[in-house]
Amino acid sequence: MPGIKEVAKQANVSIATVSRVLSKPESVAEETIKRVLEVIEDLNYQPNAAARQLRMSETTTILVVVPDITNTFFSDVLRGIEFVALENGYQVLLGDAGNNPEQEKGYLNILRQKKAAGMILLTAGIEANLVEEIAAQYPVVLACEYLEGVNVPTVSIDNVSSARKATEYLINLGHKRIGYISGPMNSVLGRDRLKGFYQAMAQYNVKVEPDLVQEGDFSYKSGFNMMLKLLAYSHTPTAVFAANDEMAFGAVNAIEEKGLTVPQDISVIGFDNIKFSSIFKPALTTISQPTFDIGTKAMELLIGLMTKQEMKKTQFILENKLVLRDSCYKCSR
Amino acid sequence: MPGIKEVAKQANVSIATVSRVLSKPESVAEETIKRVLEVIEDLNYQPNAAARQLRMSETTTILVVVPDITNTFFSDVLRGIEFVALENGYQVLLGDAGNNPEQEKGYLNILRQKKAAGMILLTAGIEANLVEEIAAQYPVVLACEYLEGVNVPTVSIDNVSSARKATEYLINLGHKRIGYISGPMNSVLGRDRLKGFYQAMAQYNVKVEPDLVQEGDFSYKSGFNMMLKLLAYSHTPTAVFAANDEMAFGAVNAIEEKGLTVPQDISVIGFDNIKFSSIFKPALTTISQPTFDIGTKAMELLIGLMTKQEMKKTQFILENKLVLRDSCYKCSR
């Protein structure tokens, strides 16, 4: 409620001095600082963000667009982002795209209206060229997802090689008939992980049964349904790789609903290592992404962009690891 | 990038006219509107939010403070909030308190700086009188949590009666030795649910074994550990009520680790009905909160407050229901 001039009056100085106490204290007399600070404390004065922003043409809020806030994978990344944002005096504006590209696109206006100084995209529903155009005008970083051929700062893991790693693990357990439940093919993530799967299969000379590769959409339900489909074939797989944990849960439950057990009858491996993966039974073997670190790194990158620091590197591939739990077992057939 | 005066120049009108086209088109000639709109389209002009906000002294962002973004219970509420926020032209600023009251308090400055027009608190880490003080100055609504004796608009469920309902269910299944894993006692939520438990036990004349009531902190780990503690007593309970689902998962897993099974040996009931409850095995019997509705209702309430509408009612108790799944069974001992 109190404005800068109220403070100025009570402290018997001009508004300029009050402003200086807050931003360039070294140019103000010791004693004056003390007096002003006291009044500020007294009145519980907080500078009006809009006025400051208008004058300085810079805000301290950044926008984060998430494909689905309900997925704990993203909320972990979000935590990382918020952590370093707060540490640096930024606030995060949340945009949940609800898996809808149109809605996602709507958030771009927040940037244009200067309501946010920069943006972190955890999604990839926007066309590459639009992203590129926006990134040319505003600080933007991509996290988790990335766009092919687009030179926007990015932090993610290597989805191809980690999917390869997971597949290799299955192969080394002796599995030959390996099913794959992919993410949506219109997402790079979905495509990359599938690519890794194919690469590993080729490398080890294991034949890919086309019927055993089904497209899901990263949801539990799709994992469940696709697994049912796989189980309907005469030759059921002995192992299944689901492109994310939620689908893996669906697969496991579908398998058990059919009276089979995981991992004795069929091994299942997931991707992401979300919070529930270790709680689920059987505890899910999966690829672990450093979610929190992806978040912190992305935010650090964005800060670099916003403060126009010289960036030596703008593409970050973080380490992932295979975490072994109880959902995979040696092939017995 | 383009400002209002750029538009004005290109459309051959004054900035006043441009402004009017955007806010009071009925006071501008048909033809002028068309011309201005064309230029706006052309230049991709977006009014500067800071300037507008400064002038109008109102912003369209609201603040939501969450105790823990990682808990899917809250992300569901958040979805509800965002849904109606977006529909009404508001953006949501996310504040993750990380279960830390200090951090939570820090978010209040966002209100004072006028960066947000209102606030929804999903937490209750701030002292009642501070909340009351803030609520007197700014639009604030409490969701999920509430504060005793504080007359701040609130939307939640009746935690006492729903805990009673869950307990009754256990009692009706024939259980006499019922354990309870509570939430932290410094939260109203934790206390209310415990109260409901006591009420039901008293009503049915079932003795409460003090040893079988343990305090957790709503985390999986605490559920696990407290259950281990319950299992260490000579007389183990035949049923356990955990004050939220995550702790219930912990309890189930602890029970199974000891070689017992749920629900045959021990029944477990949870609270919240988070996404994972139906995926978990055994599927968790639990109290379902209308998370999405809590969110939408809270946001509607807040909008009412911000637009200074006459409110006939500011306390909303939403319906909960007991959802029966596979983690409870008749008492066999």
Place this chain on the structure above:
DNA sequence: AATTGGATTGTAACCGCATTCAAATTTAGT
């Protein structure tokens, strides 16, 4: 004693937009 210069502080001009008030233009009425 007059001059100089550093340290402090105040004055005033913006930042981009909404809005008041008066001017300009059009329409209507006689």
Place this chain on the structure above:
DNA sequence: ACTAAATTTGAATGCGGTTACAATCCAATT
């Protein structure tokens, strides 16, 4: 054709800060 009324438009002002620039003060220097 001329005036009054209604409609449309523009110039000026202020929202609450920041900051360039000018003014003031006082000790140090000459």
